[in-house]
Amino acid sequence: MMKLSSHYSKTLLITASFVLLLAGIAYYTAISYITNNELDRDLTEEIDEIKGYIKLHNHLPDPVDFDEDQTTFIKTNKSHFDRRFFDTTYTDPKEKNSESGRAVEGLISLNGQNYRVIIAESKESTEYLTQIISIITVALMVLLFAVMAISNRFILRGLWKPFYQILGQLKAFNIATIDKIDVGDTRVDEFTELNQAVMLMSSKVRTDYQNLKVFTENASHEMLTPIALITSKLDTLIQDETLSEEQFEHLNGIFADVSRLSKLNQALLLLAKIDNKLIHEITDIDLRQLIEEKLLQFNELLQNKKLEINADLHDEHIQASRHLIEIMLNNLFSNAIRHNQSGGTITIVLDKGKLIFSNTGQEKSLDPEEVFERFKKAKTSEGSGLGLTIVKNICLQYGYAISYSFEVPRTHAFTITFAQK
Amino acid sequence: MLQISFKISFVHLRLKIPLKLLIVEDEAGLRQSIEKYLAEDGSICESCSNLQTAKEKIALYQYDCILLDIGLPDGNGLALLEYLKASGKNECVLIISARNSLDDKLRGLNIGADDYLTKPFHLAELKARIMAIIRRKLFKSQNILNYDVLSVDLMARQVKVNDNAIYLTRKEYEMLLYFVSNKGKVISKNAIAEYLWGDEIDMHDSFDFIYTHIKNLRKKLFDETGKDFIHSVYGMGYKFS
Numbered sequence: 024m025m026k027l028s029s030h031y032s033k034t035l036l037i038t039a040s041f042v043l044l045l046a047g048i049a050y051y052t053a054i055s056y057i058t059n060n061e062l063d064r065d066l067t068e069e070i071d072e073i074k075g076y077i078k079l080h081n082h083l084p085d086p087v088d089f090d091e092d093q094t095t096f097i098k099t100n101k102s103h104f105d106r107r108f109f110d111t112t113y114t115d116p117k118e119k120n121s122e123s124g125r126a127v128e129g130l131i132s133l134n135g136q137n138y139r140v141i142i143a144e145s146k147e148s149t150e151y152l153t154q155i156i157s158i159i160t161v162a163l164m165v166l167l168f169a170v171m172a173i174s175n176r177f178i179l180r181g182l183w184k185p186f187y188q189i190l191g192q193l194k195a196f197n198i199a200t201i202d203k204i205d206v207g208d209t210r211v212d213e214f215t216e217l218n219q220a221v222m223l224m225s226s227k228v229r230t231d232y233q234n235l236k237v238f239t240e241n242a243s244h245e246m247l248t249p250i251a252l253i254t255s256k257l258d259t260l261i262q263d264e265t266l267s268e269e270q271f272e273h274l275n276g277i278f279a280d281v282s283r284l285s286k287l288n289q290a291l292l293l294l295a296k297i298d299n300k301l302i303h304e305i306t307d308i309d310l311r312q313l314i315e316e317k318l319l320q321f322n323e324l325l326q327n328k329k330l331e332i333n334a335d336l337h338d339e340h341i342q343a344s345r346h347l348i349e350i351m352l353n354n355l356f357s358n359a360i361r362h363n364q365s366g367g368t369i370t371i372v373l374d375k376g377k378l379i380f381s382n383t384g385q386e387k388s389l390d391p392e393e394v395f396e397r398f399k400k401a402k403t404s405e406g407s408g409l410g411l412t413i414v415k416n417i418c419l420q421y422g423y424a425i426s427y428s429f430e431v432p433r434t435h436a437f438t439i440t441f442a443q444k
Numbered sequence: 445m446l447q448i449s450f451k452i453s454f455v456h457l458r459l460k461i462p463l464k465l466l467i468v469e470d471e472a473g474l475r476q477s478i479e480k481y482l483a484e485d486g487s488i489c490e491s492c493s494n495l496q497t498a499k500e501k502i503a504l505y506q507y508d509c510i511l512l513d514i515g516l517p518d519g520n521g522l523a524l525l526e527y528l529k530a531s532g533k534n535e536c537v538l539i540i541s542a543r544n545s546l547d548d549k550l551r552g553l554n555i556g557a558d559d560y561l562t563k564p565f566h567l568a569e570l571k572a573r574i575m576a577i578i579r580r581k582l583f584k585s586q587n588i589l590n591y592d593v594l595s596v597d598l599m600a601r602q603v604k605v606n607d608n609a610i611y612l613t614r615k616e617y618e619m620l621l622y623f624v625s626n627k628g629k630v631i632s633k634n635a636i637a638e639y640l641w642g643d644e645i646d647m648h649d650s651f652d653f654i655y656t657h658i659k660n661l662r663k664k665l666f667d668e669t670g671k672d673f674i675h676s677v678y679g680m681g682y683k684f685s
Contacts, residue, residue: 247542248471251564255477258567261630261680262484271678275632278680282634285564323615327653 028179032171039167047160051153058149059125063108066127069094069142070106077133097139104130104139113145122147185209189221196225198232240295243288250285257281283407290409293350294397297416302344310339310348311373317352318371324360331368339373341441343421351417354410355380355437362435381436388429395425411437463578464506467491468498468521469513469540474563478511481567482574485628495519499527507535509574512557514541514548522548525555536577540565566635568626575625591624593669605668615640616661623674623684632681658682 025033069092076084083096093113106129113124126143209215260266261274296302314336318325325332341348359369359382367383393399395415400408414437418425424440465482469475470493479489490505492498495518502510502524510528514521525537539552542563549560558577561570579587579598589596595604601617603610612620622639623631633651640654662674675683 244542247563248474251542252471252473252477254564255474255481255567258632258635259477259480261632261677262481264630264677268678271680275678275680278632278634281564282638323653327656 028175028183031179032175036168036171040164043160043164043167047157050156050160054149054152054156058146058152059108062125062144062146062149063127066108066125066142066144067106070127070129070131070140073140073142074131077131081133083133083138093143095141097141099130099137099139101130101139102137106130110146111143113143115145123150182211185211185214185218189214189218193221198229236295236299239291240299243292243295246284246288247292250281250288253277253281254285287407287409290407290413294409294413294416297347297413297420300420302347302420304344304346305342306345308341308343308345308348310341310378311336313345313348314352314371314373317349317356321356321360325369328360328363329366330360330363331366333368333370334372336371336373337375339376339378339441341421347417347420351414354414358382358410358414358437376441378439378441379436381430381434383433384435386433389427389435391427394427463487463508463574465489465574466498466501466505466507466510466535468493468495468510468516468524470494470515470517471513477567478570481629482571493517495521495524498524502528502533502535503531508578509536509538511570511574512537512539514539514552522552522555525552525557529556534581536574536581538570538573538577540570566632566638568622568629568631568635569639571629572622572625572639576621589621589624591627592671592673594620594624594665594673596621596624608668610664610668612661612664613657615657616664619657619661620665623682626684628683628685630677630681630683636682 073084073094084094106127108125108127111124111126112121113126114121123146124143125146126141128139128141131138131140209218257274257278261271266274314334318332318334359380362384363369363382364384369383370379370381372379372381390399395411397412398408415425418439422442426438428436428438430436463482465487467475467478467482467489469478469491472493475491475493479491483489490501490507492501493516495516498510498512510524512521512524521539521541528535528537537557539549539557539560540563541548541552541560552560558581559573561573579589587598589598593605596602597604603612603617603620618640619636622636633654636654636658637651640657658674662672665671665673673684675685677683
């Protein structure tokens with residue numbers, strides 16, 4: 024994985040190098056062509072000069088007459104061949120080293136004898152030009168690399184800054200908090216557009232979420248009245264003792280169902296309230312004392328199921344809503360009792376900022392991911408399926424960590440870690 | 445001694461006088477159910493569905509207890525509490541509200557309500573609460589509740605039969621009080637469970653423990669009086685008579 028800017032520079036570098044290389048080649052070819060032409064014209068002139076010289080003096084000129092050009096005359100029997108130009112090596116007569124050169128081969132005749140004349144000229148000056156072009160090309164490429172690296176580091180990074188700001192805010196986005204996503208003005212159209220889109224999206228998501236929460240609360244609230252009506256009518260109905268046993272049985276079932284509906288409704292309302300952070304009051308809670316009270320309160324239910332209690336409680340104070348913490352403990356107790364087998368044990372440990380509720384139960388681990396989800400419950404459970412969700416949401420509200428673990432053969436444990444003071 | 449017996453007879457007398465109740469509730473169905481349930485033991489129930497009528501009625505008559513819904517069509521029921529306070533009346537007030545809100549509860553209790561009941565509730569619970577408020581307010585807890593041969597000392601939380609104390613556990617005592625408040629009525633197991641455990645403990649599906657408590661209470665009462673007060677009604681609930 025690379026950053027977009029790296030991808031961008033990489034592509035740019037490859038294309039730029041390629042173009043520069045092509046340009047270099049083109050320069051080289053063009054310059055070679057032009058200088059060769061120039062040289063060839065020179066060489067043609069030289070041959071014409073030689074011809075003129077022969078006409079005038081009627082003998083072959085001495086090699087020294089041709090400056091630094093090397094002229095060779097070779098007798099030949101051929102009476103005709105085409106004049107040709109070719110690359111050759113040229114040996115500097117003074118410095119005695121080989122250089123590349125350009126030569127022409129032509130035919131001249133003197134007193135009926137044909138001569139092949141070869142004139143070679145140094146190409147050193149053009150070679151030098153080519154070298155300079157190559158160096159410039161390479162230098163340009165290096166410069167390009169350097170400029171890109173620098174611009175990448177300083178200019179492009181600045182250019183991308185709004186993007187990383189938006190990204191940072193998106194990462195930190197929490198649907199439940201009210202702060203809006205806004206990175207201010209950018210001078211880049213795309214980022215301004217992105218910014219606007221993100222702002223629009225986040226505010227829409229937030230509004231939808233708020234509406235959903237309000238809806239949940241209103242819906243649960245509206246359901247209260249009909250449930251209250253049904254309950255009161257049932258209470259009135261069972262006073263009628265002319266009802267048959269079978270009718271009472273039906274009523275009994277209806278009672279149980281209405282009771283469940285009512286609990287469910289109550290749990291939903293509570294969840295909505297916790298989610299909407301409507302419970303603010305905070306007091307200092309002596310958790311140890313509260314758990315001991317709850318132990319007394321649940322005593323009969325515990326005895327009823329012949330559950331053994333192991334409590335290892337140390338002093339622990341937390342700052343929270345007593346109402347919510349009581350609900351949390353109630354749910355933990357209810358859960359530990361409900362899913363226990365007769366004669367099982369419940370272990371409660373309160374120590375070092377941790378509260379652990381563990382109970383014996385089925386010989387199979389629950390899914391740690393799903394156990395706190397709404398309406399995730401065992402098929403056999405008579406609970407609302409919201410108890411542990413409420414516990415988790417209460418923990419969330421106060422920043423406590425909660426986790427579930429399973430220990431072979433049949434111990435299910437819930438650990439709540441209170442925030443460090 | 446004379447004074448004490450006078451007091452007991454006074455209490456006895458006072459509770460026998462039919463209670464006069466005002467129900468302020470805008471939900472007609474609920475209003476009728478409450479009226480019917482409470483009127484069956486001779487209490488006089490009047491009812492209205494809005495704040496305005498309630499104020500008029502309160503100005504005209506004297507009630508023992510007012511059942512007050514908070515969400516009324518023409519305003520917040522708490523306004524009636526303020527009105528009562530302002531006009532120097534001290535009727536017992538029991539708030540019934542769908543708003544299961546701690547704030548409302550505290551506010552209501554702060555401005556003079558005697559108790560707070562959240563919808564949905566069982567009528568037996570409502571009756572028990574009304575009786576408790578009236579006992580508490582009118583007799584300052586120094587009273588003895590008589591039913592048949594049973595006499596319940598509410599202060600000492602003790603039950604006696606012809607001066608012989610019956611030893612009841614806390615839950616059994618509470619249940620007896622609940623039954624006496626709702627005498628002659630069939631009370632569902634759900635209502636008893638909710639009363640005993642409060643509505644915040646979601647364990648109402650296990651009724652075994654109620655059965656155990658009832659069995660014990662029934663036996664203790666029977667052993668002392670030779671009477672069977674608690675009757676089971678088809679596994680539906682119980683009736684105290």
